[in-house]
Amino acid sequence: MGVLYPSNEWCEEWKKAINNSENCAEKGKNWGVGFNGNWVFELTPGAGLDRTTFLYMEAIGGKCVAARVIDDPSAVEAGFYATGSYEEYKKVVKGERDFIEGMIRGLFRLKGDMSRIMRNAQFIRAVADSISSFEAEYLGE
Amino acid sequence: MGSLTGKILRVNLTTGQLHEETVHGKDQQMFLGGNGLATKYLFEEVPKGADPLGHDNKLILMTGPLTGTLSPSSGRFSAVAKSPLTNLWGSSNSGGKWGRDLRRSGFDGIILEGIARKPVCLLIDNGKACLQDADDLWGQNVKKATRSLKKSFGKACNVACIGTAGEHLVRYASIMNDVHRTLGRCGLGAVMGGKRLKAIAVIGNQKIQIADEEGFQEAARKARELIEESLLKITLEVYGTNMVLDLVNVKGGFPTRNWQSGSCTYADNINGPAINDKILVGKTACFACPIACGRLSEVKSGKYRCKGEGPEYESVGALGAMCDVKDLEAITFAHLLCNEYGLDTVSTGSTIAFTMECFEKGILTRRDLDGLEARFGDVDAVIALIHKVARRQGVGSLLAEGTKRMSQKLGQGSEAFAMQVKGLELPAYDCRATKITGLGFAVANRGGDHITAYVQGPTFLDIPFLIVDESTIQDPAVENPSEAKVVKDLEDALTVFDSVGCCKFMGMALMADDIVPMIASVTGRDFDVTGFRRCGERIVNLARCFNVREGLGRSDDTLPKRLLEEPLKDGPAKGMVVDLEPLLDAYYDVRGWNKITGKPTHEKLKELGLTSLITKL
Numbered sequence: 001m002g003v004l005y006p007s008n009e010w011c012e013e014w015k016k017a018i019n020n021s022e023n024c025a026e027k028g029k030n031w032g033v034g035f036n037g038n039w040v041f042e043l044t045p046g047a048g049l050d051r052t053t054f055l056y057m058e059a060i061g062g063k064c065v066a067a068r069v070i071d072d073p074s075a076v077e078a079g080f081y082a083t084g085s086y087e088e089y090k091k092v093v094k095g096e097r098d099f100i101e102g103m104i105r106g107l108f109r110l111k112g113d114m115s116r117i118m119r120n121a122q123f124i125r126a127v128a129d130s131i132s133s134f135e136a137e138y139l140g141e
Numbered sequence: 142m143g144s145l146t147g148k149i150l151r152v153n154l155t156t157g158q159l160h161e162e163t164v165h166g167k168d169q170q171m172f173l174g175g176n177g178l179a180t181k182y183l184f185e186e187v188p189k190g191a192d193p194l195g196h197d198n199k200l201i202l203m204t205g206p207l208t209g210t211l212s213p214s215s216g217r218f219s220a221v222a223k224s225p226l227t228n229l230w231g232s233s234n235s236g237g238k239w240g241r242d243l244r245r246s247g248f249d250g251i252i253l254e255g256i257a258r259k260p261v262c263l264l265i266d267n268g269k270a271c272l273q274d275a276d277d278l279w280g281q282n283v284k285k286a287t288r289s290l291k292k293s294f295g296k297a298c299n300v301a302c303i304g305t306a307g308e309h310l311v312r313y314a315s316i317m318n319d320v321h322r323t324l325g326r327c328g329l330g331a332v333m334g335g336k337r338l339k340a341i342a343v344i345g346n347q348k349i350q351i352a353d354e355e356g357f358q359e360a361a362r363k364a365r366e367l368i369e370e371s372l373l374k375i376t377l378e379v380y381g382t383n384m385v386l387d388l389v390n391v392k393g394g395f396p397t398r399n400w401q402s403g404s405c406t407y408a409d410n411i412n413g414p415a416i417n418d419k420i421l422v423g424k425t426a427c428f429a430c431p432i433a434c435g436r437l438s439e440v441k442s443g444k445y446r447c448k449g450e451g452p453e454y455e456s457v458g459a460l461g462a463m464c465d466v467k468d469l470e471a472i473t474f475a476h477l478l479c480n481e482y483g484l485d486t487v488s489t490g491s492t493i494a495f496t497m498e499c500f501e502k503g504i505l506t507r508r509d510l511d512g513l514e515a516r517f518g519d520v521d522a523v524i525a526l527i528h529k530v531a532r533r534q535g536v537g538s539l540l541a542e543g544t545k546r547m548s549q550k551l552g553q554g555s556e557a558f559a560m561q562v563k564g565l566e567l568p569a570y571d572c573r574a575t576k577i578t579g580l581g582f583a584v585a586n587r588g589g590d591h592i593t594a595y596v597q598g599p600t601f602l603d604i605p606f607l608i609v610d611e612s613t614i615q616d617p618a619v620e621n622p623s624e625a626k627v628v629k630d631l632e633d634a635l636t637v638f639d640s641v642g643c644c645k646f647m648g649m650a651l652m653a654d655d656i657v658p659m660i661a662s663v664t665g666r667d668f669d670v671t672g673f674r675r676c677g678e679r680i681v682n683l684a685r686c687f688n689v690r691e692g693l694g695r696s697d698d699t700l701p702k703r704l705l706e707e708p709l710k711d712g713p714a715k716g717m718v719v720d721l722e723p724l725l726d727a728y729y730d731v732r733g734w735n736k737i738t739g740k741p742t743h744e745k746l747k748e749l750g751l752t753s754l755i756t757k758l
Contacts, residue, residue: 027370100375101414104384106391114605118650121372 002135005093006043006053010136011067014057017130018064024130028062028123035116036079040070041089048140049086062123080112090138092128099128146350150248150270152263154336155196155255159270164249170666171750174205174249176219176232177640177680182252183221183230184687184754193225193328194310194335196256202243202301202341203250208642209241209349209428210357212659213365216241216428217642223691224327225335226312226488226543227564227588230687231327234639236427237319242299245345257337262302264294266344275339279308282481283317290342302340303330304483306531310334311541313488313566317480321450322427325485327565327587328543352665360658364651368431371650372604377434378424380413382454387412389601392617393714394574396567397462398517399494400560400703403571404712407467411457415469425450430644438473445474452476452486458569459490464497465517475523482531488543491566493526495544495559504553511535557702562589563693573704574714575600575617577624580724583698584628586684592645594631608634608648608656620720622727629731633677640680679749682741685734686754695739698725 003009018024031037041055054073058065070076088107091097100121102108110117117124147164164178172178179201191197200222207215218240224231243251247268260279261272278286282304290300299319306314307330314330315323324330351357368374376384386408389395393403409415416436425435439448445468452460456476457469466472479486493515499505500515507514511529513536515522529537539547544566548559560567565588572579578596585593598604600617609630615621634653638645641660653670661668688697699705700721708716729736733745743755 100372101380104376104380104413105387110603114603115607118372118605118607119367119370121375122370125375 002137005090005136005138006055006069008069011055011057011069013134014131015064015067017133018059018127020133021126021130023126024123025062027126028059028120031062031120031123032060035113036077037116038076038078039080039082040073040076040078042073042081042083043086043089044083046085047087047090048138053086059127079116080110082108082110084108086139093131093136093138095132100125146244146247146249148248149250149252150265151252151254152270152272153255154253154257154261154272154338157257157272159272169664171676172680172683173637173640173660173676174208175203175217175640175642176221176234176636177676177683179203179219179221179250180230180232180680180683180687183223184683186252186254187223189690191223193223193228193231193332198223198332198335200253200329200332200336200338201250202253204240204244205640205642206660206663209244210351210663211361211429212643212663213361213368214427214430214432214644214647215642216430217639217644218243219639220316220324220329222327222329222332224329224564224587225310225331226328229563229588229691229693230586230684231329231332232587232639232684233315233324233326233329235316235318235322235324236430236644237322238428239299239301239318239322239343240642241428242343242345244349245347246343247345247347251341253333253336253338256335260337260339262290262340262342263338264298264342266294267347278339280305283483284320284481286340287320290340294342294344297346298342298344300340300342302483303333304481304531306482306484307331307334308339309531309533309541311484311530311533312543312546313485313492315483315485317483321480323480323485326487326590328485330483351663353662356662357659360655360662364647364655364659365431367655368647368650373432373646373650377646378432379417381416381434381436383411383413383416383452383457385454385597385602386457388603389570389597391713392574392601393709393712394571394601395462396458396560396569396571398465399463399498399558400571401498402711403574403709403714405462405465405467410467411461411469411472416452419469420473422448427644432646434646440470440473443470445470447474447477449477449480451480455568456486456490459487459494460523461490463490463494463569464523466520466523467518468520471520471523475520475527478524478527482527484527484531487568488566489527489530491560492530492540492544492547493523495547495555496526496540497522498558499551499555502553504551504555509536557707560589560701560703562700563697565589567701570597570601571704571709571714572700572719573709573717575614576620576719577614577617577628577724579700579704579719579721580625580728581628583700583721583725584728585632586681586688593635594628595635595645596628596631598649599627604649606631606634606648607650607652618714618717620724622723625724625727626731628728630674632681633674635677636680637673637677640676675749679751682745682749682751683754685741686746686751686758689740689758693739695725695737698739
C-alpha cells in the first residue's frame, strides 16, 4: 500500500528517500551552497487532480531538509520553480518519464538559475530517481 | 608557442608547388588559430572582388591550439574561404578526428591556392606532403572516395573530401571528413571543387607538444569533470542534438512548410526520443568528447534503407518540417544522401522547401521541375531534387544556386520567402518566436547562421551559456535592445572556440575561467579572461572587415521579408514578426560600429590592434 501522491505523507517519504540516497549525497554536495537550492513544484490540474497543488522541497548539500505540500508558493523562498501537469508528474513518479526528458520536451517549465541546473544536473536526476524507492498511489486511479 | 607546430603547408595547385611556412608568433597571439588565424590569412591574401570559384580565392583549413589535445571535445578545425554562396566571408567548422590527425601530421593548417589543371588529391604523411593524381576518384561520392584513399594509403589515413556536389560547384556543397562529419556551411565544397582538389588525406602520429603539460592535465581534468556532471551529459548524450526539437516546437519556433508555420503537429515522430526508439543503433563522439552527441542510425528495410551518422536537428528541421516531411526514415535517408553527395543539409532542405512554395504558388510549374510535382510533404520529390542538385541536372542547376539567386531569377514575389540572410539559408529556429535570435541571424558574419551566437540556447532552450557573464533573455517574445550585448558577447566567446578547436557546446557548461587555463597551459603564453574576450572580439571584427571590404553595409544586416512583415498565422507565436531596427542600432552601439554604414570605427579597430585594416576598408 503506497502513499498518496501528492500529500504530506508522500513528501515525507521522498525526503527520507533523498536522505538515504548515496547518489544524492555525492552528486548534490554543492547543491544549495551559496545559492537558494529550494524548489517549488507546481502541479496543474487534470488526470485526477482537481486543483493546482504546490509541493515545496528544501535541499542543500545533497540532503533534503524539508518537504511538504503548501498552499501559497509566495509564502516560501525557493530558488527553483518547476511547473507541469499532474499527468506528467505522475509519469515521473511512476518511473515512466524521466524528469530531464520531460524538461527537454517542454513538459516541465523551469524557472531559476539555469546555470545551477546546468552544473548540477546529475543531482537533479538523482533526486528524481530517488522517488522510485518507495510506493505511491495516485489520484484518479 | 607550445602546442601549435607553427607550420602551415602552402599548396599552389596551379604550379603543383608545396612548401612549409612558419606562423608568426604575434599572429598566434592575436588570433590563436582555427578560424581566427585562417581569417587573418584570408583578409591579407584574397583580394577584394575575387571570384569565389576562381584562381584568386584561397581555401584555408586550420586547427587550433587545443585541437587534438585532451581538452574536452577538442577535435575541431575550421575552414575559411570567400563563399560562393554569399560572396562574403565563408567559414565552417567540423569535428570528428581529421583535425587531430592534421595536427599529428605536423601541420597546424593548410592554405590551398590556385587551380589544378586536373583533379588531384593532397596527401600529408607525418610532415611530408605531395599532390597525387585523382582522375580515378573524380566522380566518386564520399564513402567510395574515402575507401579508395584508405586502400591506397592505409587505414590510418583520414580523409576530408568532396562528393559530386562539390565537383559540380553546387554553391552550398560541403567538405566531408571522417565520412559523416562536415564542413557544412557556406559552400566551401564548391571552392574545393573549383580548385579541382578532390580530397586531403592525412596520416599523423606525431605527439602534440604542450608547453605546460602538468598544468594542462589539471585544467583539462577539471573541465572534463564539469562536463560529466552537467546537463549536457544527460541530454545531448542521450538524445543528440534533436533534443532541442520539442523545446523549439512548443514555443512556436520550428519552421514548417518553408516558415509558413512555426510549429508542426508531428514532433513526436521526428524528435530525439523518436530517433532513439526507431532508428538509433549507436552513438558517436568527436575526438576527446565526453558527451557523444553523435547518432548512428539505421533504417533496416524498405525504400529508405540506409545507415550512417545523424540525422542532426538541423537536418530534421530542413529536410523534415521545412519540407513538411513527417517520416523520420525518409528524413534520415535524405540526410545521408546529402552527406554522400557532400551537400549542406540546411541549405539543401531550405532550397527544396523554397521550391515547394514556388510550386504551391505557381511560380514554378511541373514543366519547370522536369515533370516533378514538388508539393510539401512529398518525400519522393525531396529525394529526386537532392539527386538533381548534386549533379546540377535539369532544374537541379537552378536549385544549386541557392534560394537568394533562385528568387532573384524567378521574381514574382519569391524574394519574400527565400529564407536566407546574405545568401546563406537560415537554420531551423523561427526568430518570430524569440526576437533576439533574429538579431543573431541578421548580423552573423557568414550569413543566416545560428551558431555564431547561439542565443537560441538561452531563448528556446532556457539553457544559459556559462562562457559569458550574462546570457539571460528576460522575455524572448519581446525585442529588448539592451540584450544586443548578449548577442555580441556570445559571438565573441564562441568565435574563440572556433579558433582554439573546441566544440561550442562546451561553452554551455564551462566558464571562461575553466577554458582559459587550458589555452594558457597548452600555448605557454599569458592568457586570461580579458584576453579571451578581446581575442574573440578581434576575430569577429576582422571577419566583419573582410565583408565590409566586399561591399557589405547595414542594409545587408537584415532578415527575410517573411520574418519582418508576415506574422505567424498559428501556434504559440501567432501574430509575431521581428522589429529588427532597434536591435540592430543597439548591436552597432555595443560593437562600436558606425550605425549608418555598419562599419567598425577606426577607434574600435585601433583598440583591437587592427589598425592596419583601416586603410584597406
